[in-house]
Amino acid sequence: MSRPVPLTPEAHGKLRVRPGINTARLEGQQLLPVVVHEFHLAGSDTPILFVKNSETGQFETVALLGLSQQENLMIDGGRWQGNYVPGVIRSDPFRLISTSADDENVVLGIDPESPLLGEEGEALFDDKGEITDFLKGRRDALVSYIEHGNITRAFTARLVELDLLAHRELTLDLDGKKSTVSGMYLVDEEKLNKLDDETLLELQKRGFLRAIYAHFMSLNRIHGLARLKIAGDRGEG
Amino acid sequence: MSTAGQNDGAIREVLVVGGGTAGWLTACHLARKLRPTEPGGVRVRLVESPDIPTIGVGEGTVPAVRQSLQYLGISETEFIRECDATFKQSIKFCGWMQDASHYYHHVFDYPQRDPLDLTPYWLMGQAGERSYAETVGIQAAMCDAGLAPKQITQPEFAGVTNYAYHLDAGKFSALLTRHATQKLGVELIKANVEQVHLTPAGDIDRLSTDRCGDLHADFYVDCSGFSSLLLGQALEVPFIDRSDVLLADHALAVQVPYPEENSPIPCETLATALPGGWVWDIGLVSRRGTGYVYSSNHISHEQAEQQLLDYLRASLGERAEQYSARRIPMKVGYRDSFWARNCAAIGLSQGFVEPLEATGLLMFDATARMLAEQFPAHRDLMPLLSERFNHRVRFAWERVIDFIKLHYCISDRDDSEFWRDNRRTETIPETLRENLAIWRHQPPSDYDFSSRLEIFNLENYLYVLYGMNFPTQMDAIGYRYGQPADALKSAQRIAQSAAQAGEHLLSHRELIQRIHQYGLQPI
Numbered sequence: 001m002s003r004p005v006p007l008t009p010e011a012h013g014k015l016r017v018r019p020g021i022n023t024a025r026l027e028g029q030q031l032l033p034v035v036v037h038e039f040h041l042a043g044s045d046t047p048i049l050f051v052k053n054s055e056t057g058q059f060e061t062v063a064l065l066g067l068s069q070q071e072n073l074m075i076d077g078g079r080w081q082g083n084y085v086p087g088v089i090r091s092d093p094f095r096l097i098s099t100s101a102d103d104e105n106v107v108l109g110i111d112p113e114s115p116l117l118g119e120e121g122e123a124l125f126d127d128k129g130e131i132t133d134f135l136k137g138r139r140d141a142l143v144s145y146i147e148h149g150n151i152t153r154a155f156t157a158r159l160v161e162l163d164l165l166a167h168r169e170l171t172l173d174l175d176g177k178k179s180t181v182s183g184m185y186l187v188d189e190e191k192l193n194k195l196d197d198e199t200l201l202e203l204q205k206r207g208f209l210r211a212i213y214a215h216f217m218s219l220n221r222i223h224g225l226a227r228l229k230i231a232g233d234r235g236e237g
Numbered sequence: 238m239s240t241a242g243q244n245d246g247a248i249r250e251v252l253v254v255g256g257g258t259a260g261w262l263t264a265c266h267l268a269r270k271l272r273p274t275e276p277g278g279v280r281v282r283l284v285e286s287p288d289i290p291t292i293g294v295g296e297g298t299v300p301a302v303r304q305s306l307q308y309l310g311i312s313e314t315e316f317i318r319e320c321d322a323t324f325k326q327s328i329k330f331c332g333w334m335q336d337a338s339h340y341y342h343h344v345f346d347y348p349q350r351d352p353l354d355l356t357p358y359w360l361m362g363q364a365g366e367r368s369y370a371e372t373v374g375i376q377a378a379m380c381d382a383g384l385a386p387k388q389i390t391q392p393e394f395a396g397v398t399n400y401a402y403h404l405d406a407g408k409f410s411a412l413l414t415r416h417a418t419q420k421l422g423v424e425l426i427k428a429n430v431e432q433v434h435l436t437p438a439g440d441i442d443r444l445s446t447d448r449c450g451d452l453h454a455d456f457y458v459d460c461s462g463f464s465s466l467l468l469g470q471a472l473e474v475p476f477i478d479r480s481d482v483l484l485a486d487h488a489l490a491v492q493v494p495y496p497e498e499n500s501p502i503p504c505e506t507l508a509t510a511l512p513g514g515w516v517w518d519i520g521l522v523s524r525r526g527t528g529y530v531y532s533s534n535h536i537s538h539e540q541a542e543q544q545l546l547d548y549l550r551a552s553l554g555e556r557a558e559q560y561s562a563r564r565i566p567m568k569v570g571y572r573d574s575f576w577a578r579n580c581a582a583i584g585l586s587q588g589f590v591e592p593l594e595a596t597g598l599l600m601f602d603a604t605a606r607m608l609a610e611q612f613p614a615h616r617d618l619m620p621l622l623s624e625r626f627n628h629r630v631r632f633a634w635e636r637v638i639d640f641i642k643l644h645y646c647i648s649d650r651d652d653s654e655f656w657r658d659n660r661r662t663e664t665i666p667e668t669l670r671e672n673l674a675i676w677r678h679q680p681p682s683d684y685d686f687s688s689r690l691e692i693f694n695l696e697n698y699l700y701v702l703y704g705m706n707f708p709t710q711m712d713a714i715g716y717r718y719g720q721p722a723d724a725l726k727s728a729q730r731i732a733q734s735a736a737q738a739g740e741h742l743l744s745h746r747e748l749i750q751r752i753h754q755y756g757l758q759p760i
């Protein structure tokens with residue numbers, strides 16, 4: 001995705017956005033950010049894991065879409081293969097842009113090169129230059145997505161604080177060939193089970209326990225990815 | 238009943254005297270082991286003077302400090318943020334040889350010895366053209382390229398290469414104070430100790446203070462700095478002066494800025510030799526700490542000030558004149574014993590050698606840990622335990638002095654009496670002389686360092702000896718090393734990974750900035 005630009009009626013008054021998924025920008029993307037609120041949905045398609053952001057070292061929660069870097073098995077023939085479309089994809093082509101260093105002030109922005117833009121679809125501004133209900137809806141969705149992102153960061157920070165994350169290599173058997181996915185962190189189930197009642201209750205009340213279990217359940221989806229991979233390899237070979 | 242309690246020989250209270258880095262680190266180690274907050278634990282108190290300042294220098298460390306921070310439960314992120322700390326991967330020695338352009342790195346990564354020890358091949362000229370440090374590892378090249386020793390995604394205390402820190406000594410003491418008092422249960426008393434009272438048998442009985450009355454404990458740790466209030470003054474343990482070996486006796490210390498706000502932060506301590514000694518130059522985040530360690534028997538204090546100013550001018554131009562240095566007399570040597578009766582000394586009160594290899598913190602960290610691990614369960618054990626402690630610590634001091642002396646006595650600098658005097662046989666300890674005699678004909682081996690208590694080992698000696706072109710004659714033993722082709726290949730592989738290191742490592746300043754912004758993860 002190219003750098004988002006602030007959305008203005010002057011520059012974007014005539015622009016329309018058609019529904020759909022910008023799969024082009026997902027090609028070759030192995031990891032996709034997800035927020036805790038969608039773990040149970042996204043986790044029915046793909047594994048939900050923890051990785052470290054290479055720029056900041058901070059933990060992020062992601063959906064695993066491929067078994068090696070720059071592989072995305074969830075896009076095939078320009079189509080998203082999952083049942084659930086994660087929020088970050090659904091917010092395309094809109095983004096919030098911070099206008100101050102502390103992320104306090106944000107404005108609505110747009111990816112100027114998104115293939116979803118054009119002369120078809122929903123208008124963003126009306127004749128008077130006011131934003132349309134469609135755009136209002138998308139903006140509100142983005143704002144709540146950002147809030148979910150904040151809760152997700154609080155979630156990972158709490159897991160780190162409780163020393164619940166552990167580095168794991170995922171080893172898979174791909175048609176007889178061993179393959180490993182490295183750099184992934186999971187919740188350590190043993191450590192979780194050893195938490196005291198008070199902490200468990202706290203996690204439950206904040207909705208974190210449900211997210212942790214969604215993460216556990218999602219791990220098996222890695223075999224789904226392996227199947228896609230084998231099918232793809234055979235198809236190509 | 239309290240009187241019975243006092244006479245049963247159990248040790249229930251320790252008092253640390255002095256709140257410099259040594260005092261607080263000692264208090265942390267003791268409290269970590271002796272658990273003052275647990276029932277049955279030993280009470281740990283520390284008394285520090287509100288008036289007498291700490292020495293205020295001591296900014297270079299060695300990698301062992303990482304284990305200590307981790308062991309004491311201090312987070313690396315917090316430490317880096319609060320102590321203005323930066324990473325240190327090496328000491329870069331400049332001008333220690335006659336050839337003014339000569340420099341070498343004493344890096345913290347050990348020379349790569351697997352699959353092949355490259356040292357003998359390097360000595361025979363069969364491992365390429367690079368310097369010794371560049372031949373046996375990637376860290377020297379990383380320092381020269383200004384790269385950080387770790388990635389932002391690596392957990393706290395883990396690195397691509399081995400590293401230590403540069404830190405602000407005052408801020409480090411403050412962090413240790415908070416940690417000791419808030420997390421480990423150490424009690425702080427602010428008062429001046431005015432008198433030390435002994436029992437008739439000669440043990441320390443109690444200390445009188447100016448504002449908190451008398452303080453009593455079963456065991457005392459003297460961390461009072463150069464004054465050595467308890468061990469030196471009250472118990473009259475003599476000081477063994479080693480200025481016959483290490484000739485520098487003064488330091489001029491001054492904090493200066495970087496040439497520009499965003500100048501690169503060197504990832505090594507610079508140690509630049511001058512006619513009367515050498516200058517340390519340590520880069521913290523917002524400033525540098527520098528100082529000239531010199532011998533007042535060879536140059537006057539005014540000459541020393543002038544030479545330091547000239548050194549600073551090279552980076553700061555005329556601005557250098559704004560900063561005036563503080564003169565610190567240095568007592569080089571150690572006490573005849575470090576634990577006498579019911580009192581052990583740790584820090585400057587125990588001994589001091591010039592900070593060439595940043596041994597200060599290393600020595601008192603190691604001895605504080607040793608004291609904590611071997612803390613007497615009972616008064617009757619003190620004679621035995623103290624004898625062992627004294628034996629070990631003395632051995633460590635002697636080996637440290639040997640190693641520091643090495644840097645001077647194999648130099649070929651001939652521009653001043655200071656350097657020539659440093660090569661006079663009678664200034665070189667016998668143990669070092671013997672080693673050098675052997676190493677003229679064969680490279681050092683692990684068996685030359687047979688004790689577990691050595692602070693500096695084979696690897697440290699290799700970097701210094703061969704960084705300074707020590708002439709080990711290989712002709713007679715060349716037949717022992719029959720894999721020159723493998724050696725060359727191995728050296729080439731190392732050079733290649735050194736050249737690629739920049740692809741996945743940030744510059745030092747950039748990494749420090751990101752740690753301030755995002756922090757490091759504990760895992």
Ligand SMILES: Cc1cc2nc3c(=O)[nH]c(=O)nc-3n(C[C@H](O)[C@H](O)[C@H](O)COP(=O)(O)OP(=O)(O)OC[C@H]3O[C@@H](n4cnc5c(N)ncnc54)[C@H](O)[C@@H]3O)c2cc1C
Nearest residue numbers: 255256257259286291292295297430462584585592597598
């Ligand atoms: C020039 C120089 C450079 C150095 N560079 C390095 C280096 O790069 N790396 C390194 O590791 N080390 C270095 N050191 C050594 C290092 O500075 C010290 O080992 C370290 O600071 C520990 O000092 P200390 O705590 O023993 O003493 P101090 O810092 O002197 O602390 C003494 C404490 O005792 C208290 N005290 C004294 N008398 C009384 C009294 N009567 N009543 C109550 N309290 C009292 C003082 O208030 C103070 O709190 C250097 C030393 C010097 C001199």
